[in-house]
Amino acid sequence: xxxxxxxxxxxxxxxxxxxxxxxxxxxxxxxxxxxxxxxxxxxxxxxxxxxxxxxxxxxxxxxxxxxxxxxxxxxxxxxxxxxxxxxxxxxxxxxxxxxxxxxxxxxxxxxxxxxxxxxxxxxxxxxxxxxxxxxxxxxxxxxxxxxxxxxxxxxxxxxxxxxxxxxxxxxxxxxxxxxxxxxxxxxxxxxxxxxxxxxxxxxxxxxxxxxxxxxxxxxxxxxxxxxxxxxxxxxxxxxxxxxxxxxxxxxxxxxxxxxxxxxxxxxxxxxxxxxxxxxxxxxxxxxxxxxxxxxxxxxxxxxxxxxxxxxxxxxxxxxxxxxxx
Amino acid sequence: xxxxxxxxxxxxxxxxxxxxxxxxxxxxxxxxxxxxxxxxxxxxxxxxxxxxxxxxxxxxxxxxxxxxxxxxxxxxxxxxxxxxxxxxxxxxxxxxxxxxxxxxxxxxxxxxxxxxxxxxxxxxxxxxxxxxxxxxxxxxxxxxxxxxxxxxxxxxxxxxxxxxxxxxxxxxxxxxxxxxxxxxxxxxxxxxxxxxxxxxxxxxxxxxxxxxxxxxxxxxxxxxxxxxxxxxxxxxxxxxxxxxxxxxxxxxxxxxxxxxxxxxxxxxxxxxxxxxxxxxxxxxxxxxxxxxxxxxxxxxxxxxxxxxxxxxxxxxxxxxxxxxxxxxxxxxxxxxxxxxxxxxxxxxxxxxxxxxxxxxxxxxxxxxxxxxxxxxxxxxxxxxxxxxxxxxxxxxxxxxxxxxxxxxxxxxxxxxxxxxxxxxxxxxxxxxxxxxxxxxxxxxxxxxxxxxxxxxxxxxxxxxxxxxxxxxxxxxxxxxxxxxxxxxxxxxxxxxxxxxxxxxxxxxxxxxxxxxxxxxxxxxxxxxxxxxxxxxxxxxxxxxxxxxxxxxxxxxxxxxx
Numbered sequence: 001x002x003x004x005x006x007x008x009x010x011x012x013x014x015x016x017x018x019x020x021x022x023x024x025x026x027x028x029x030x031x032x033x034x035x036x037x038x039x040x041x042x043x044x045x046x047x048x049x050x051x052x053x054x055x056x057x058x059x060x061x062x063x064x065x066x067x068x069x070x071x072x073x074x075x076x077x078x079x080x081x082x083x084x085x086x087x088x089x090x091x092x093x094x095x096x097x098x099x100x101x102x103x104x105x106x107x108x109x110x111x112x113x114x115x116x117x118x119x120x121x122x123x124x125x126x127x128x129x130x131x132x133x134x135x136x137x138x139x140x141x142x143x144x145x146x147x148x149x150x151x152x153x154x155x156x157x158x159x160x161x162x163x164x165x166x167x168x169x170x171x172x173x174x175x176x177x178x179x180x181x182x183x184x185x186x187x188x189x190x191x192x193x194x195x196x197x198x199x200x201x202x203x204x205x206x207x208x209x210x211x212x213x214x215x216x217x218x219x220x221x222x223x224x225x226x227x228x229x230x231x232x233x234x235x236x237x238x239x240x241x242x243x244x245x246x247x248x249x250x251x252x253x254x255x256x257x258x259x260x261x262x263x264x265x266x267x268x269x270x271x272x273x274x275x276x277x278x279x280x281x282x283x284x285x286x287x288x289x290x291x292x293x294x295x296x297x298x299x300x301x302x303x304x305x306x307x308x309x310x311x312x313x314x315x316x317x318x319x320x321x322x323x324x325x
Numbered sequence: 326x327x328x329x330x331x332x333x334x335x336x337x338x339x340x341x342x343x344x345x346x347x348x349x350x351x352x353x354x355x356x357x358x359x360x361x362x363x364x365x366x367x368x369x370x371x372x373x374x375x376x377x378x379x380x381x382x383x384x385x386x387x388x389x390x391x392x393x394x395x396x397x398x399x400x401x402x403x404x405x406x407x408x409x410x411x412x413x414x415x416x417x418x419x420x421x422x423x424x425x426x427x428x429x430x431x432x433x434x435x436x437x438x439x440x441x442x443x444x445x446x447x448x449x450x451x452x453x454x455x456x457x458x459x460x461x462x463x464x465x466x467x468x469x470x471x472x473x474x475x476x477x478x479x480x481x482x483x484x485x486x487x488x489x490x491x492x493x494x495x496x497x498x499x500x501x502x503x504x505x506x507x508x509x510x511x512x513x514x515x516x517x518x519x520x521x522x523x524x525x526x527x528x529x530x531x532x533x534x535x536x537x538x539x540x541x542x543x544x545x546x547x548x549x550x551x552x553x554x555x556x557x558x559x560x561x562x563x564x565x566x567x568x569x570x571x572x573x574x575x576x577x578x579x580x581x582x583x584x585x586x587x588x589x590x591x592x593x594x595x596x597x598x599x600x601x602x603x604x605x606x607x608x609x610x611x612x613x614x615x616x617x618x619x620x621x622x623x624x625x626x627x628x629x630x631x632x633x634x635x636x637x638x639x640x641x642x643x644x645x646x647x648x649x650x651x652x653x654x655x656x657x658x659x660x661x662x663x664x665x666x667x668x669x670x671x672x673x674x675x676x677x678x679x680x681x682x683x684x685x686x687x688x689x690x691x692x693x694x695x696x697x698x699x700x701x702x703x704x705x706x707x708x709x710x711x712x713x714x715x716x717x718x719x720x721x722x723x724x725x726x727x728x729x730x731x732x733x734x735x736x737x738x739x740x741x742x743x744x745x746x747x748x749x750x751x752x753x754x755x756x757x758x759x760x761x762x763x764x765x766x767x768x769x770x771x772x773x774x775x776x777x778x779x780x781x782x783x784x785x786x787x788x789x790x791x792x793x794x795x796x797x798x799x800x801x802x803x804x805x806x807x808x809x810x811x812x813x814x815x816x817x818x819x820x821x822x823x824x825x826x827x828x829x830x831x832x833x834x835x836x837x838x839x840x841x842x843x844x845x846x847x848x849x850x851x852x853x854x855x856x857x858x859x860x861x862x863x864x865x866x867x868x869x870x871x872x873x874x875x876x877x878x879x880x881x882x883x884x885x886x
Contacts, residue, residue, distance in 0.1 A: 032756030038402045038479045040759045041773075041797060045785075046482045050795075056477040085402055085477075086395040087529040096550055152581055160589050167589055168582045169552060173386070173573060272577040274392075274551020287756075 005312065012304045019300045020074075020293070024067050027292055033059055034083040034287045057083055070293060079297075080290040084283070090294040093279060098261055100170055101268075101275035104194055105260040111199040112206050117249075119203070120210025124245075125237055127215065135207065143204035151197050151270045158193065166190050168272035194271045198264070209252065213245040220244075247318055254310025258302040377857060381558075383875040384571035384882045385856065388583040388595035392551050392576045396537040398516040399470055400529065402479045409554050409574060412870070413454075414516035414539035417445055417464065422862035422869070424675060424779055426510065430459065430517060430540065436818050440505035445513070447496040451563045453519050454544045461498040465490055466520035468500075476528055483512035505816040507823065511780040542567045542871045551576055557884070568858075568874035570884040590614075593856070597849040599661040606851060615851050618861055621674050622848040624776040625667040626730065627840040628721065628737065631768050632801045636719060641699040643838040647685040649692035649744045650737055656844045659732040663849060667842035669831040670775070670783060674863050676820065677781040679828040682835035693744045703745055710745040718747040719769035722762055725754045733843060734772050764794050766801070772843075779864075781827050782815045787834070802839040855879045 032040075035053040039045045054060045058069065073080055079090035086093075119139065123132040159167035166172065170190050171183070178186055217223065218241050226236045263277030276295065283291040391405035398410040417431040428434070431445045451459040470476055471484040486509055489501040502509055519538055523531055537545050542564065543556035554574045560566045575592065577583040584601060586592045597606065597617070606617060628650075630637040637643060652666040671678040696702075701710040701717055710717040721737065723730045731752060738748045748770075753762060762768050775786065785791055788811060789803040807830055814826040834840075850866060852859060858873045859866060875881070 030756070031754075031760040036756065036759065040795075041763075041775075042479070045479065046485075048485065049479065049481045052474050052481070053477050053479075056475070081529075084394050085400045085406070086534060087400065087477075088534075093550075148579075148581075152585070155582065155585050160585055163589070167585050167591070168577055168579075169575070171552075173553070173575075269578040270582055272552075272575075272579070272582060274549075274576070278551065278578065 001315075005308070008308050008311070012301075012308075015304060016297070016300055020071065020297060021067070023293060023296045023300075024063075024070070024289075027287075027289060028063050030287070032287055034289065035059065037286055038085075066289075070290070074293075074297065079294040082283075082291045083288045084286055084291070090290050093291060094276070094294060094298065097263075097274060097276050097279050100273060101261055101263040101277070104191065104198065104273070104275070105263070107191065108195045108198040108202065109256065109260070111195060112202045115199070116203050116206035117210050117246075119207040121214055121237070121242065121245075123207070123211045124214030124218065139204040139207050142200040142202075145201070147197055147201060147264075147267050148270045150200070151193065151267070154193050154197065165192055168270075170273055194267065194273060197271075198267055206249075206252070210245065210249065213248055214241060217241045217245045247314065250313050250317060251310045254306040254308075254313070255303075257306035257309070258299045261302065262299065377876055379568055379858065379872075379874040380877040380880070381566070381568050381874075382570055382877070382883070383855075383880040384573060384884055385569050385593045385853075385873075386573045386575060386591065388577050388586065388592045389574050390576075390578055390580065390583070393548070393554060395534040396545065396548070397518070397528070397531060397534045399467075399476065399478050399480070399518060400534065405576075409556070410516060410537065410539075411541075411867075412543040412556055412572060413537050413541045413545060414518075415451075415541050416514035416516055417447070418510070418513050420514075420779055420864050420868070422860075422864050424864045429514070431513070434510075434513075436510075440816070440818060441503075442499055442501045443510065443513075444493075444497065444499040447498075448563060449496050451540050452561055453521075453540055454538050454559055455519075455522070457519070457521050459517070459519075459540050460495040461492045462495070463517055463520045464498060465492055466524060467515070467518045470518060470523070470528055471515070473528075480512070480515060483509050505818070507815055507818050508780050508782040510818065511778070543572060546571075562871070564871060567871035569856075569870075571882075587851070593853040595851060597851050599663045599847075599849065602663060602849045602851075603661045611851075614854060616854045616859070618850045618852065618859070618866055619663060619847040620861055620865055621665065621672055621845050623672055623778060624774055625670065625672075625845045626733065626772070626774040626843045627667070628770055628772050628843060629800045629840045630770050630838075631766065631799075632803075632839055633766070634719075634769055636717065637770070639699050640837050641695055642701070643841070644685055645692045645695035645699065645744075646741065646746070647838050647841040648688050648695060649746070650740045650841055650843075651687040652841075652843055653687070655733050655736050658736055659729050660844070660846055664844045664846040667845045669835055669842060670777065670786075670840075671781065671827070671831065672777060672845060675779065675781075677824060677827050679831040681828075682831050684835075685838070689740070689743050696744065696746075701745075708745060709747050716747065717745070718749070720749045720751050721770050721772055722751050722753060722758065722768050723772040724758045725752050729846075730772050730774075737772075763799050766794075766799060768799075771799075781823065782811065784811045784815060787811060787830075800839050802837070804833060804837065807833055855881060 034057060035050065039050050039053065051060075058066055061069075070080065079094075081087050082090050082093055116139075119135045123129075123135055126132055155167045158165040166189060170187060172178075172186050172190075175183060175186055218237075223236060223241055226240045227233075231240075261276055263275040263280070265277040265281040267273075268275045268277045279291070280295050282288075283295070389405050389408060391403065393401070393406040393409050394403055395401050395406055396410055396413065398407065398414055401407060401410065415429045417429060418426055418434070419429040421427045428448075430448055430451055432448050433446050435444045436442070437444070445464070447459070447461060447464070453459055468484055468487065468490055471478055471481050472487070483506075486502055486506050487500050488503050490498065491501075492498045517540065519533075522533060522538055535548060540563070542559055542562045544559045546555040546557050548554045553576065555571060557571045558567045558569070575586075577586060580598065583592065583595055584605065587595055602617060602619065606615065628646075630643055630646075632638060656662060656664050656666055665673060667673075668684050669679060669682050673680070696710060696717075700712045702712075703710050705711060707716075721734050723734055731750070734748075734750045738750055741748045763771070777783075785797045787798060787802055787804075787807055789798075789805065789808050791798040792801050792803070810826045810830040810833075814823050814830070817823045817826065848865075855875050856873050857876060858869065860869065862868065
């Protein structure tokens with residue numbers, strides 16, 4: 001097992017390198033560069049100033065030199081400094097945004113699991129029942145509804161009309177003066193709408209996945225056997241069928257690890273949440289190469305680790321895999 | 326990140342953000358300026374006198390679409406950053422309410438006989454917010470930081486023209502230019518930096534970018550990235566302590582969300598879109614609680630013609646196209662009347678504007694006739710004018726992400742169709758637009774905007790030599806007389822004499838019509854009516870921010886010291 005994990009980790013190195021090469025190339029192919037945002041169509045610019053700016057950011061060098069410079073720093077985990085005018089270390093910019101993004105992703109993932117899995121099971125067990133059809137409509141409504149639209153409607157209702165919840169942001173302006181419990185309550189109040197909106201959109205995928213897994217499992221011979229043994233339906237479903245139906249969910253969870261820090265730009269913009277989605281979007285728009293690459297590398301590493309985790313846990317959970325692995 | 330179209334305007338003169346002129350043109354007096362019917366009414370109008378005493382206290386919560394990027398103004402290039410640094414720092418000079426240059430950190434300044442040297446006398450009562458005195462050493466340090474090749478600043482250009490810098494005593498210094506350079510005076514409005522906190526460091530890594538120390542009316546308190554920036558009054562400010570205790574800028578990237586926060590009473594001021602200004606804020610509740618302000622922004626939108634293109638070489642053709650475009654209907658249609666038609670490259674409210682330029686009012690029949698004189702007639706009866714067997718068909722290019730420009734292009738297309746000219750519209754993403762079309766001069770005509778400063782020099786845009794790749798005279802306008810007038814303007818300090826040159830320049834540009842000047846948009850702001858002392862002037866709204874106040878009785882927030 002240890003050898004297997006080690007081999008997998010070693011394999012990640014060339015894969016990661018390949019990812020960085022492609023990312024860097026694609027990013028460089030996009031028209032414009034970080035300084036053109038400031039210099040294009042700017043009457044206060046002369047060639048001397050533009051040349052200086054290019055030199056400062058190393059943009060006067062060939063692309064491959066820029067890449068290898070970046071790679072050399074990356075090898076010692078130096079993410080470099082942002083090309084945005086703040087010039088801050090990329091790692092600081094990412095670090096200050098990860099906690100809130102992670103918190104929201106984890107909470108909304110928990111809500112999704114807590115709601116979607118029971119829906120999926122019940123829909124499968126009572127296939128084509130009213131409940132099955134009703135929840136299908138409900139989850140696809142969430143899937144199809146534009147986030148920003150739903151968010152605005154909820155803001156108008158709960159924020160402006162009823163005044164029960166704050167509209168945007170993650171804490172009140174007087175946050176510092178609140179007691180610890182008050183601070184937790186304050187953040188919780190701010191997160192109700194964002195988490196509801198993001199969870200509502202994610203229900204469909206997970207519940208349909210669960211439903212089809214379950215449907216497949218209950219058709220298996222060993223379920224027939226269990227029923228034939230005279231076990232009651234509850235035991236058959238929850239003990240025999242569910243455990244097997246949950247296995248693929250592990251893979252799904254592993255794959256969603258990188259998504260946890262990705263955030264979503266639309267959703268963060270509408271709720272004024274200073275998360276990773278906004279940072280990535282702004283960095284791409286500004287051609288802030290070091291920040292874009294930093295986020296992509298972290299995302300790539302997490303994706304690879306997520307795959308690894310999924311595989312490892314799968315083999316732990318499912319003895320059949322272990323034998324062949 | 327703000328929409329691309331706006332930024333192209335905005336980033337040109339970012340340190341002037343906030344200094345926007347109040348328009349005195351058109352549309353009924355009650356429409357511009359404060360629009361409140363609330364009680365208590367804004368200062369200067371009849372109100373309950375006892376209720377209207379200036380008082381210290383309260384705070385203002387402003388909404389901003391973008392977060393600041395750095396609070397060191399030398400490195401910043403975005404409006405959101407300058408919105409904050411404008412409260413924290415001062416320059417040596419500034420514009421007063423009537424857009425006249427006056428001293429800020431400098432008490433006065435003298436220009437030598439030969440116009441090569443400017444001597445500045447600094448105020449002696451200025452202290453940095455950490456208590457150290459402000460002296461000419463700080464100015465020298467700031468100047469050197471701007472011209473240092475290692476400083477990635479967008480504002481070195483004007484300072485690079487300074488040949489010598491001499492400190493005469495701690496409060497007096499003199500700069501010498503290679504040749505008389507009037508726009509150089511305006512560059513001394515740039516924020517002064519504290520030498521004692523920055524010396525000997527790499528300026529790009531300075532902690533001051535996140536914790537600025539200036540000489541201004543407000544001192545920095547807190548910055549939560551992507552959430553808010555808090556500043557509070559600096560009691561020892563040399564012009565006196567500002568009335569409003571705290572200013573909080575909340576970062577809310579989505580304009581719809583921001584508007585809901587305003588509606589819920591959690592914001593005191595924000596910029597409005599024309600639609601919000603005209604329709605969504607016209608309720609009784611808004612009228613009772615808020616005052617709206619509109620004033621001409623420093624910028625204009627135009628349709629530029631590629632003068633190397635055979636169709637646009639003839640100025641008669643360009644004049645005809647301008648005559649064929651109903652510019653007032655564009656203002657009414659795309660910005661709901663919140664702006665004025667542009668006739669020259671200057672803001673109509675400024676001193677430099679020449680109201681006597683040729684205007685080419687809308688007249689499609691006359692336009693047709695003018696085109697016929699230039700040889701364009703519909704010989705084959707297909708509804709499109711032609712000349713030498715080629716139809717008059719061209720493409721208007723504009724950038725993605727600016728619906729106002731797209732809409733304007735559509736109106737122009739319809740107007741031109743009426744006179745038999747076929748215009749196609751092509752919308753291209755900003756970076757690709759610059760790189761593949763503008764810089765390569767691959768365009769027939771383009772619909773774009775310029776941000777124009779208060780400083781009138783426009784050499785970069787109109788000079789005959791500025792036609793190279795990436796330079797700004799991308800329409801290839803070449804007129805030796807214009808070159809001469811712009812050079813004269815840039816080397817003359819006396820405003821009245823300068824104006825003569827710029828007046829002539831405007832007349833020539835209007836005659837030549839290398840652009841069809843379209844409109845100057847209004848800047849639209851809404852502010853809670855508990856704030857008093859706001860008086861719009863030609864320079865804009867915020868010039869007297871430190872004198873804004875909330876009467877004791879209506880103060881909303883109480884800031885803990």
